[in-house]
Amino acid sequence: MSKIIAPSILSADFAHLGRDIEMINQSEAAWFHVDVMDGVFVPNISFGFPVMKSLKQHAQKTLDVHLMIVQPERYIQEFADAGADVLTVHLEASTHLHRTLQQIKAAGMKAGVALNPHTSIYSLMDVLEDIDLVCLMSVNPGFGGQKFIPQTLKKTETLKNEIIRLGCNTLIEIDGGVSLQNAGDLFKAGADVLVAGNTVFSSENPTQTITELLNCSK
Ligand code: DX5
Ligand code: ZN
Numbered sequence: 001m002s003k004i005i006a007p008s009i010l011s012a013d014f015a016h017l018g019r020d021i022e023m024i025n026q027s028e029a030a031w032f033h034v035d036v037m038d039g040v041f042v043p044n045i046s047f048g049f050p051v052m053k054s055l056k057q058h059a060q061k062t063l064d065v066h067l068m069i070v071q072p073e074r075y076i077q078e079f080a081d082a083g084a085d086v087l088t089v090h091l092e093a094s095t096h097l098h099r100t101l102q103q104i105k106a107a108g109m110k111a112g113v114a115l116n117p118h119t120s121i122y123s124l125m126d127v128l129e130d131i132d133l134v135c136l137m138s139v140n141p142g143f144g145g146q147k148f149i150p151q152t153l154k155k156t157e158t159l160k161n162e163i164i165r166l167g168c169n170t171l172i173e174i175d176g177g178v179s180l181q182n183a184g185d186l187f188k189a190g191a192d193v194l195v196a197g198n199t200v201f202s203s204e205n206p207t208q209t210i211t212e213l214l215n216c217s218k
Pocket of ligand 2: 033034066195
C-alpha cells in the first residue's frame with residue numbers, strides 16, 4: 001500500500017480553515033487528521049461536531065478522526081454522522097475496547113486504536129487482528145508542536161514485526177513531532193501513515209512540505 005501523509009488540522013489557522021482545507025485537497029496528502037480533545041483525557045480542548053461538519057463539507061479526502069476523550073464509546077454514532085471515515089480511540093480511555101471496536105465498524109467506519117508513549121504494543125495483541133489502524137503516539141497527546149520521542153522508532157519496528165507475524169493488514173500511524181528529519185526512518189521502520197501538524201502548517205510552502213514528507217518514503 002502506498003504511504004500516507006495526514007496533515008493535522010489542529011495546527012491550521014481556524015480563521016482561514018477553508019483556505020487550509022483547500023490546500024490539503026490540492027496536495028499529495030491522502031488523509032485529513034482531526035484531533036478531538038475533551039480537556040479530561042488530555043489537558044487541552046480542541047473542537048467538536050460543528051467544526052467537523054464544516055470540515056466534512058469541504059474536505060475531499062479521508063477524515064481520520066483521533067479521539068482524545070474519555071468514554072469514546074458514547075459518541076461513535078455522532079462521529080459517523082459527522083463524516084469520520086477512520087475513528088481512533090485511545091486504549092487508555094477504553095474499558096471495553098473490543099466492544100468499542102465492533103461498534104465503530106458496525107457504524108461503517110474503520111477502527112483505530114491509539115497508544116500513549118508509555119503503553120506497550122503487547123497490550124493490543126489480543127485485538128490486533130480486529131484493528132484497521134494502530135496510532136502510536138510519538139508525543140504525549142494534547143498539543144501540536146512537541147518534540148518527537150525517539151523510542152517510537154523501535155516501537156514501530158516491533159509492532160510492524162507482530163503485524164507481519166500475524167499476517168493482518170493493520171496500518172501503523174505515527175502521531176506527534178513528525179518532521180522531514182525523522183519521516184524517512186519512520187517509513188523504514190514500518191509506518192504507513194504519518195500525521196504532521198506543525199511541520200506542515202509552519203512551513204512557508206505547506207503543499208511542498210507534504211510532498212517532501214511523502215518523498216521520504218521513496
Ligand atoms: C497531539 C495530536 C497530534 C498533533 C500533531 O495530541 O494528536 O495529532 O496535532 O502535531 P505535531 O505534528 O505538530 O506534533
Ligand atoms: Zn492526533
